[in-house]
Amino acid sequence: MGLFDRLANIFGLRKKEVNVLVVGLNNSGKSTVINHFKREEERCIDIVPTVGFNVEKFAFKNVHFTAFDMSGHDRYRSLWEHCYKDCQGIIFLIDSSDKLRLVVAKEELDMLLQHPDIIGRKIPILFLANKMDLLDSLTTVKLVAGLGLERILDKPWHIRATNAVNGEGLQPAIEWLTDQIRDIYINKR
Amino acid sequence: MTALSDDRPAATGLGGSRWLEAVWEPEARLYVLSGGLEILDVCGEGDPRLVCADLGTATTNSAKIRVYKGGDLISQHNLGDSPSGLVGFYSENGEHESGALAVAAGSSVYVYKNMRPYFKYCLPPMEAHAEEREKSLFRLQIWHRAGLEDDPNILVLTEDLETLLKEHGASVLSPRTLKLLGMESNLRPSFVEQYRRVPLTRPGVATTIATIRKDSWNNVASSYLLIGTESGQILVLDTRAFTVIDRLQLGWSPVALVGTGLWAKESRVVAVGRDGKLGAVKRGSASKLWSKLPAPAVSLSILPGEGAAVAVMDGSLWGFSKKGARLWKIQLPNIPLDLVGLPVPQRGLSLLAVSVARFGVRIYDGKHHVDTINTMEAVSAMKYGRMGQEERAMTMVTVGGGLNVRILKRTADFSTYVAPEMLPNFGSRFTIPKKTRLFVEQTIRERSEAVKIHDTFHRGLARLRLHTAKKAVDELTTNQDSGPSPVIIDASVLGLGPDYMIKICVTNVSDALSDTGLFIVCRGENADVKPRVLNLPLLPSTVPIPVIVKASPRSMISGKVKILCCKKGRVKPVALTSIILPAVEEEIQA
Ligand SMILES: Nc1nc2c(ncn2[C@@H]2O[C@H](COP(=O)(O)OP(=O)(O)OP(=O)(O)O)[C@@H](O)[C@H]2O)c(=O)[nH]1
Numbered sequence: 001m002g003l004f005d006r007l008a009n010i011f012g013l014r015k016k017e018v019n020v021l022v023v024g025l026n027n028s029g030k031s032t033v034i035n036h037f038k039r040e041e042e043r044c045i046d047i048v049p050t051v052g053f054n055v056e057k058f059a060f061k062n063v064h065f066t067a068f069d070m071s072g073h074d075r076y077r078s079l080w081e082h083c084y085k086d087c088q089g090i091i092f093l094i095d096s097s098d099k100l101r102l103v104v105a106k107e108e109l110d111m112l113l114q115h116p117d118i119i120g121r122k123i124p125i126l127f128l129a130n131k132m133d134l135l136d137s138l139t140t141v142k143l144v145a146g147l148g149l150e151r152i153l154d155k156p157w158h159i160r161a162t163n164a165v166n167g168e169g170l171q172p173a174i175e176w177l178t179d180q181i182r183d184i185y186i187n188k189r
Numbered sequence: 190m191t192a193l194s195d196d197r198p199a200a201t202g203l204g205g206s207r208w209l210e211a212v213w214e215p216e217a218r219l220y221v222l223s224g225g226l227e228i229l230d231v232c233g234e235g236d237p238r239l240v241c242a243d244l245g246t247a248t249t250n251s252a253k254i255r256v257y258k259g260g261d262l263i264s265q266h267n268l269g270d271s272p273s274g275l276v277g278f279y280s281e282n283g284e285h286e287s288g289a290l291a292v293a294a295g296s297s298v299y300v301y302k303n304m305r306p307y308f309k310y311c312l313p314p315m316e317a318h319a320e321e322r323e324k325s326l327f328r329l330q331i332w333h334r335a336g337l338e339d340d341p342n343i344l345v346l347t348e349d350l351e352t353l354l355k356e357h358g359a360s361v362l363s364p365r366t367l368k369l370l371g372m373e374s375n376l377r378p379s380f381v382e383q384y385r386r387v388p389l390t391r392p393g394v395a396t397t398i399a400t401i402r403k404d405s406w407n408n409v410a411s412s413y414l415l416i417g418t419e420s421g422q423i424l425v426l427d428t429r430a431f432t433v434i435d436r437l438q439l440g441w442s443p444v445a446l447v448g449t450g451l452w453a454k455e456s457r458v459v460a461v462g463r464d465g466k467l468g469a470v471k472r473g474s475a476s477k478l479w480s481k482l483p484a485p486a487v488s489l490s491i492l493p494g495e496g497a498a499v500a501v502m503d504g505s506l507w508g509f510s511k512k513g514a515r516l517w518k519i520q521l522p523n524i525p526l527d528l529v530g531l532p533v534p535q536r537g538l539s540l541l542a543v544s545v546a547r548f549g550v551r552i553y554d555g556k557h558h559v560d561t562i563n564t565m566e567a568v569s570a571m572k573y574g575r576m577g578q579e580e581r582a583m584t585m586v587t588v589g590g591g592l593n594v595r596i597l598k599r600t601a602d603f604s605t606y607v608a609p610e611m612l613p614n615f616g617s618r619f620t621i622p623k624k625t626r627l628f629v630e631q632t633i634r635e636r637s638e639a640v641k642i643h644d645t646f647h648r649g650l651a652r653l654r655l656h657t658a659k660k661a662v663d664e665l666t667t668n669q670d671s672g673p674s675p676v677i678i679d680a681s682v683l684g685l686g687p688d689y690m691i692k693i694c695v696t697n698v699s700d701a702l703s704d705t706g707l708f709i710v711c712r713g714e715n716a717d718v719k720p721r722v723l724n725l726p727l728l729p730s731t732v733p734i735p736v737i738v739k740a741s742p743r744s745m746i747s748g749k750v751k752i753l754c755c756k757k758g759r760v761k762p763v764a765l766t767s768i769i770l771p772a773v774e775e776e777i778q779a
C-alpha cells in the first residue's frame with residue numbers, strides 16, 4: 001500500500017465498493033427500501049413484485065453499494081443462497097404486520113444462518129421491521145423474540161422499525177450497516 | 190414401505206416436521222364441521238382471509254359466520270339458520286373485486302359481498318309427502334263438512350300424522366305438521382283453522398353447496414353455484430342474476446358435491462349422499478351411481494384426473510376414477526373427520542389430507558401414507574390454500590374449538606416415500622398436469638404486465654451488454670504487453686480496380702525470431718478480401734516479408750480494409766492497420 005493510498009484511506013477518499021444482499025419474504029418491502037436509497041431522480045414510481053432478482057446501485061457516506069434485491073416469492077427463494085458468498089452485508093426485511101408468516105421468516109432466516117457460505121462468517125445483518133405504520137404491526141422487541149435473534153452471537157446485527165414508503169427509520173439503519181461494513185472490510189483491507 | 194409408513198412425522202430440513210406452526214388459538218371456540226371453512230379475499234384487497242361457518246353451541250341457536258385474519262377474529266355475522274356449507278366464488282372472469290361468499294343455511298342461500306349481505310336466494314318449495322297431504326285434506330274436509338266446532342277430527346288428524354312421523358321420520362314432514370304436533374292441544378284448532386286452506390308444502394332445504402367453473406381455467410374465474418337439496422336435486426345457480434339455469438336430477442339428497450370441468454364445455458358433478466351413495470351427474474343426462482359405500486361418507490375431494498376420493502365413516506378412504514371405477518381403498522387407523530386435497534404444484538404432487546380421530550392429520554399420496562401433522566386435538570374441519578400472503582397454509586379447526594394454522598415448508602419434499610413404490614411398476618403413467626400452476630400464473634402475469642416485463646427485460650439486456658462491453662474493454666486494456674516480439678505491418682494498394690491487390694509487409698522489429706502462431710486477418714468493410722486469413726511463417730529479425738491479398742469493393746463507394754496481425758490464443762491483435770480502397774471509376778462504355 002503506497003503512501004497515497006494510505007492517506008486516501010485515512011481520509012476516506014478511496015472508492016469503496018461493497019455488495020449487500022437484500023432478502024425477506026415477498027411483499028415485505030425490499031424493493032421499496034432499495035428504491036428509497038437511490039437518488040431522487042433515479043427512483044421508480046411504482047414497484048411491482050420482483051421476478052428473480054434486481055441489481056441496484058446506490059452510495060452512502062462514500063461507500064458504493066451494489067444491492068441484490070432478491071424476490072421473496074417462495075418459488076424464487078432458492079436463489080438467495082447463490083448470492084451469500086459474494087456479499088459483505090445482509091439486509092433482512094420483515095413485514096411486521098404479517099404475523100401469520102413470522103414463522104416462515106424465521107425458517108428462512110435459520111436456513112440462511114446455517115448455510116455454509118454464511119455460518120462462521122462475521123457478516124453484518126441489518127433487520128428492518130418494515131411497515132411499522134400499519135396498525136397491527138409487531139414491535140421490534142416482539143420480532144427479536146419471534147425470530148430468535150438473540151441467538152446470533154458471531155455476527156453483528158441490528159434491528160430497526162422502518163416505513164419504506166416515507167423512509168422513516170431507513171437513514172440510521174443504513175448508517176449502522178455502512179459503519180459495520182467499513183469496520184469489518186474496508187479498514188482492514 | 191411398512192417401516193416408512195408408521196405414524197411418526199418425517200424429519201426433513203432443519204426442524205423435525207414439514208410444517209411450521211403459524212397459529213394456535215385453543216380458545217377460538219369455533220364449532221365447524223367438514224365443508225365449513227373457506228379462504229376468501231373478502232374485500233378484494235389481495236389478502237385472503239379465513240371464513241368459518243360456526244355452528245355455535247348446540248343449545249342455543251347461535252350460528253355465525255366468522256372471519257379471521259391469521260389468528261385474529263375480525264368480524265362475525267349472525268345467521269338465522271344452521272349453515273350446511275359455504276363457498277367463495279367470483280362472478281366475473283379476472284375480476285378480484287367480484288369475489289363473494291355464499292352460505293347455504295336452511296332453505297336459503299345467503300350471498301355476502303365485502304362481508305355485507307348482498308342477496309338472499311330462497312330454494313323452491315318441495316311437494317309435501319303425498320300421504321301427509323291426503324290425510325290432512327281428507328280429515329280436514331270431513332271436519333269442515335261436518336261443520337263441527339269439536340276437536341275429534343283434529344284428534345284423529347294428529348293421530349294419523351303422529352303415525353306418519355313414526356313411519357317416515359321428521360325429515361319428510363312439512364314444518365306445519367311438525368309445529369301442529371308440537372303444540373298444546375288447546376291451541377291446535379285455531380292453528381288448523383288458520384292454515385287449512387293454504388296448500389301444504391315443504392320448504393326446499395339446501396344440504397350442501399359447491400361451485401363449478403363457468404368457462405375459464407384462470408385463477409380468478411367466474412363460477413356457478415351448485416346447491417344440493419333435500420329433494421335430490423342439484424340446482425345450478427347463475428352468480429350474476431341468481432337465477433336457476435339448470436337442475437341436475439340426482440334422486441337422492443347429497444351431503445357433499447364437487448364440480449369438475451367447465452360448465453360451458455364438459456363438466457361433471459360428483460356427489461355423495463347421506464346414506465353412502467356415491468355418483469356423478471352430467472349436464473343434460475341422468476345421474477350415474479358409482480358405488481354404494483358401506484357407511485355414510487364424511488367428505489369428498491377431487492383427485493387428479495377428475496376422479497374423486499371419499500372418506501367414509503367406517504374408517505376407510507376410497508379412490509375412484511373419472512369413470513367411477515374404484516382405484517384403491519385403504520383402511521385408516523381410526524374414523525375420519527374431514528378430507529381435503531393438498532396440491533403441491535412445486536413438486537408436481539396432488540396429495541390428500543385426512544383428519545383421523547386421535548391420529549392427527551394424515552397426508553396421503555394416492556394410497557400411500559407420506560406424512561402426518563400431529564395436532565393437540567382431533568381436527569373437525571380443514572382447508573388448504575392461500576391465506577394472507579401465505580400460499581401453503583393448512584387451516585384446521587379442532588373438535589375442542591381451537592384454530593390451528595400450519596404452513597407447509599418451502600423445502601418440504603414428499604418424494605422420498607414414493608420412490609421405492611414407483612420403481613417396480615415402471616410402466617405406470619405419471620400424473621403430469623397439462624398446465625402447471627406456475628405456468629398458468631406466469632402466463633397471466635405476462636399478459637397483464639407485458640409492458641413492464643418487456644421493459645425490465647430490456648433494462649437487463651442493456652445492463653448485460655454494457656457489462657460485456659466493459660469486460661471486453663478491461664480485457665483489452667489490461668493485456669497491454671504485446672509480448673517479446675513486436676511486429677509492425679504496413680500495407681499498400683496496388684492496381685486500378687475494380688480488383689485491387691493489397692501488399693502487406695510484415696516486419697519483425699525485435700532482435701530475435703518472432704513468435705509462432707502469427708497470422709493476418711483482413712476485415713473488409715464494403716469490400717471482399719481473399720483470402721481473409723493468412724498464416725505467417727516464423728519471421729526473421731528486421732526482414733520485411735511481403736504478403737499479397739486480393740480485394741475488390743462491393744459497390745461504387747470506396748472500401749476499407751482493416752488488417753490485423755494476431756497471435757493464436759490472444760484476444761488483442763499484435764499489430765493493426767487499415768487502408769482505403771479507392772472508389773472504382775465507372776467503366777467507360779465503348
Ligand atoms: N404501509 C406500508 N406499506 C409498505 C411499506 N413498505 C412497502 N410497502 C408496500 O408493500 C408492498 C410490497 O412492496 P415491495 O417492495 O414490492 O416488496 P418486496 O419485498 O420487494 O416483494 P417481492 O419483490 O415480491 O419479494 C408495496 O405495495 C409497498 O408499497 C411500509 O413501510 N408501509
Ligand SMILES: [Mg+2]
Nearest residue numbers: 030031049050
Ligand atoms: Mg421486490
